[in-house]
Amino acid sequence: MIFNSLDFAVFLPIVFALYWLVTALRARNLIVVIASYVFYGWWDWRFLSLILFSTVVDYAIGRMLSTESAPTKRKVLLWVSIGVNLGLLGFFKYYNFFLENFVSAFSLFGQELNPRTLNIILPVGISFYTFQTLSYTIDVYRKQLEPTRDFVAFAAFVSFFPQLVAGPIERASNLLPQFYKVRDFNYSKAVDGLRQILWGLIKKMVIADNAAEVVNTIFDGSGDYSGSTLVLGAVFFAFQIYGDFSGYSDIAIGTARLFGFDLKQNFAFPYFSRDIAEFWRRWHISLSTWFRDYVYIPLGGSRGGNGMRIRNTFIIFIVSGFWHGANWTFVVWGALNAIYFLPLLLTNRNRSNMAVVAGSKFWPSVREALSVLGTFGATVLAWIFFRADNVGHAVEYIGGIFSTSLFSVPELLPLGTCALIVGFTITEWIGREHQYAIEKLGLTWHRNTRWLLYLGLVFLLIAAGGKQQDFIYFQF
Amino acid sequence: MGPIKQFSIKVSVFLALVVALFVLIAGVNAIYVSNTAFKLKEQQHVLVLGDSNTKCAFDESEYPSCANLSKAADSYFYSYLRLKKLVAENPGIDTLLLGFAPHNIFDNKRHRANEYLYSRVNKYYFLMNAEEVGFMWNQNPGGAAYGALAIVKQSLTNLAAVPKDGRALLDAYGAYGPLDRQILDEDVERLHRGEGLPFFNLPDTMAVSPTAMEYFDRIVSFCDERGIKLYLVNTPKRAELLAYPDYGVDVFNSYYDANYAHIDYLDFSDLPLAEEQYADLVHVHKSGAQYFSRMFEEQGLPALMQRYGRPTKP
Numbered sequence: 001m002i003f004n005s006l007d008f009a010v011f012l013p014i015v016f017a018l019y020w021l022v023t024a025l026r027a028r029n030l031i032v033v034i035a036s037y038v039f040y041g042w043w044d045w046r047f048l049s050l051i052l053f054s055t056v057v058d059y060a061i062g063r064m065l066s067t068e069s070a071p072t073k074r075k076v077l078l079w080v081s082i083g084v085n086l087g088l089l090g091f092f093k094y095y096n097f098f099l100e101n102f103v104s105a106f107s108l109f110g111q112e113l114n115p116r117t118l119n120i121i122l123p124v125g126i127s128f129y130t131f132q133t134l135s136y137t138i139d140v141y142r143k144q145l146e147p148t149r150d151f152v153a154f155a156a157f158v159s160f161f162p163q164l165v166a167g168p169i170e171r172a173s174n175l176l177p178q179f180y181k182v183r184d185f186n187y188s189k190a191v192d193g194l195r196q197i198l199w200g201l202i203k204k205m206v207i208a209d210n211a212a213e214v215v216n217t218i219f220d221g222s223g224d225y226s227g228s229t230l231v232l233g234a235v236f237f238a239f240q241i242y243g244d245f246s247g248y249s250d251i252a253i254g255t256a257r258l259f260g261f262d263l264k265q266n267f268a269f270p271y272f273s274r275d276i277a278e279f280w281r282r283w284h285i286s287l288s289t290w291f292r293d294y295v296y297i298p299l300g301g302s303r304g305g306n307g308m309r310i311r312n313t314f315i316i317f318i319v320s321g322f323w324h325g326a327n328w329t330f331v332v333w334g335a336l337n338a339i340y341f342l343p344l345l346l347t348n349r350n351r352s353n354m355a356v357v358a359g360s361k362f363w364p365s366v367r368e369a370l371s372v373l374g375t376f377g378a379t380v381l382a383w384i385f386f387r388a389d390n391v392g393h394a395v396e397y398i399g400g401i402f403s404t405s406l407f408s409v410p411e412l413l414p415l416g417t418c419a420l421i422v423g424f425t426i427t428e429w430i431g432r433e434h435q436y437a438i439e440k441l442g443l444t445w446h447r448n449t450r451w452l453l454y455l456g457l458v459f460l461l462i463a464a465g466g467k468q469q470d471f472i473y474f475q476f
Numbered sequence: 477m478g479p480i481k482q483f484s485i486k487v488s489v490f491l492a493l494v495v496a497l498f499v500l501i502a503g504v505n506a507i508y509v510s511n512t513a514f515k516l517k518e519q520q521h522v523l524v525l526g527d528s529n530t531k532c533a534f535d536e537s538e539y540p541s542c543a544n545l546s547k548a549a550d551s552y553f554y555s556y557l558r559l560k561k562l563v564a565e566n567p568g569i570d571t572l573l574l575g576f577a578p579h580n581i582f583d584n585k586r587h588r589a590n591e592y593l594y595s596r597v598n599k600y601y602f603l604m605n606a607e608e609v610g611f612m613w614n615q616n617p618g619g620a621a622y623g624a625l626a627i628v629k630q631s632l633t634n635l636a637a638v639p640k641d642g643r644a645l646l647d648a649y650g651a652y653g654p655l656d657r658q659i660l661d662e663d664v665e666r667l668h669r670g671e672g673l674p675f676f677n678l679p680d681t682m683a684v685s686p687t688a689m690e691y692f693d694r695i696v697s698f699c700d701e702r703g704i705k706l707y708l709v710n711t712p713k714r715a716e717l718l719a720y721p722d723y724g725v726d727v728f729n730s731y732y733d734a735n736y737a738h739i740d741y742l743d744f745s746d747l748p749l750a751e752e753q754y755a756d757l758v759h760v761h762k763s764g765a766q767y768f769s770r771m772f773e774e775q776g777l778p779a780l781m782q783r784y785g786r787p788t789k790p
Binding site: 006020185186187190191194451454455458459462463464465 | 478479480482483487490493494497498618621622625628629632
């Protein structure tokens with residue numbers, strides 16, 4: 001089930017009530033597991049076997065690592081976990097991609113192959129929970145985390161429904177210990193959770209779903225539109241994917257808070273970044289830090305000469321791109337971001353902008369504004385590859401932008417959606433120093449005024465919500 | 477008071493406020509729409525109801541005594557809801573021209589789809605009694621529930637709409653829709669290749685839909701009780717479609733003969749129009765609508781019945 005559905009609106013209060021009605025820790029964790037399996041099985045109950053399998057394998061490997069001291073055997077156990085998890089991911093996500101490209105490569109040599117492609121359904125969330133369980137076994141292997149003996153707590157950690165299907169990818173060191181201690185209901189935390197859920201729904205239903213209708217029209221008929229319209233389509237896609245993905249994260253984090261859990265921030269207002277390095281510190285933080293800690297640093301990170309740094313940077317970005325989907329467009333998207341990032345890395349300017357842009361001021365400086373706009377432009381260009389059907393489509397799209405019609409009036413100009421995006425961006429700008437834009441909004445107001453704000457947002461959701469679209473990251 | 481109890485009470489109160497505001501907006505919308513969208517002009521005593529076939533075929537400017545409140549993809553259920561309201565608001569209506577073609581009587585699962593219900597619940601909620609709400613709910617509870625959520629959005633759209641041609645909310649509740657496209661050749665090609673048509677769904681089955689005919693029967697009874705003369709109308713269609721086996725013309729004609737032969741049926745399906753007067757296989761172009769509508773204005777219904785009526789049995 002998806003967050004913005006009636007099914008979830010019925011599911012959540014029931015689970016909330018059952019969860020807080022019981023007092024025993026183990027019982028609460030068990031409710032989390034059952035609820036999470038119901039949540040996940042709502043899509044397709046057959047895939048419950050995969051998540052259960054991954055859970056059992058990594059729990060067992062964790063237990064074995066706790067008693068195994070021989071380095072070689074420990075390494076074997078680690079690689080079994082990696083093999084199982086990446087094997088599942090590789091099969092379900094990449095089998096047909098590799099097969100088709102293998103066949104294409106052979107055909108270049110005049111050999112025609114006719115292998116069987118399989119009708120494989122991609123299990124929702126597999127890219128997320130496999131990475132989450134891998135973080136557990138790797139941390140246990142590195143002796144940075146004590147392996148758990150509590151299977152229910154571990155199963156709850158792996159399957160935790162708020163973040164199961166589209167993240168944030170939680171580290172075991174952050175989330176698993178929260179299942180060990182009794183969680184008391186915290187009124188402020190729960191209210192804050194509801195506020196974050198509301199903001200997440202606004203991002204998804206008002207911003208992302210409205211932008212999606214325009215994006216789909218423009219990208220599907222990109223050959224017929226002027227350069228200015230194509231720019232509009234690309235910019236709208238930037239808002240669609242941000243609203244969709246960060247909205248989901250907000251709902252996930254807010255929902256977790258209702259149950260007393262604290263998940264990590266996954267998006268820190270990335271479109272206000274002044275350079276691409278800052279962007280990647282603020283976009284899908286849980287994935288980029290996962291790749292940093294488990295791939296980049298083991299490869300040598302930024303140590304060594306420029307050659308190694310360039311190699312590692314490309315590996316990280318391309319793998320990250322490939323993680324998103326079995327299509328060359330994602331690989332190109334990743335490579336493009338690597339090209340953006342490298343000059344900063346090689347000149348040691350990748351950590352120039354660590355604080356929030358414009359500090360506590362409302363207006364940025366001219367230099368900051370230009371940096372933000374330039375970085376946004378670069379990411380929008382890269383997003384074209386992310387959204388396009390294939391690399392050829394993306395190249396044609398970009399070619400269409402840089403044509404004589406770039407400065408003409410767009411054929412499509414959805415003023416309503418534009419107004420929503422402008423209003424949304426201003427709200428995000430004002431709240432950019434917080435966990436989410438409206439975290440502190442209205443907290444000092446009189447309760448009646450605050451409730452008017454909430455009512456207004458709820459009715460904005462109902463009145464301005466676009467045609468329901470799937471969450472983009474569900475396909476990953 | 478414990479924190480959970482405090483939290484639960486506050487959330488419940490907030491949700492109650494949301495529901496109250498929702499009901500208020502829905503109520504204001506119902507009153508507004510009731511008093512605007514269903515008022516016809518005095519001279520409009522012939523009502524046209526149906527789906528896109530009749531929607532594009534009856535041009536009110538050529539046939540001023542008709543009010544065309546057909547709506548694309550409509551089923552007889554929604555036509556019935558509109559009929560009741562229109563007759564209540566316009567006692568001068570004495571004739572109903574009701575779209576009647578093979579695809580109207582066969583089961584159509586699209587009428588139960590989420591999107592379909594989503595676009596209709598928010599427009600018809602105040603026109604339904606409890607039984608009709610139950611009927612709609614049984615079609616697809618999830619779709620109906622989603623459609624209910626769209627009431628606020630539709631209400632705000634309605635309240636902001638500018639009345640046109642003396643009638644507000646044109647097309648939300650049906651209106652003449654002239655068609656400019658002319659894709660007849662492409663449609664014929666698609667039909668020959670067995671492909672789907674862009675603006676029309678061929679019937680999935682030749683099984684007559686009991687639910688569709690339930691409300692067709694209610695329309696018949698309604699007209700009978702109120703002394704409204706009912707004509708069934710099959711608007712012009714291309715010969716290629718009429719001859720297509722999966723369109724079901726023979727099954728349809730047999731069904732009419734067996735069950736509704738006592739109702740006047742104007743069969744214009746094979747009316748010879750020029751090619752450019754068709755928009756596609758099943759809809760007329762606006763030039764075809766002008767010609768077709770003028771026929772009604774100039775010849776009148778009794779004369780048309782003599783010429784184009786399918787033989788009826790008393």
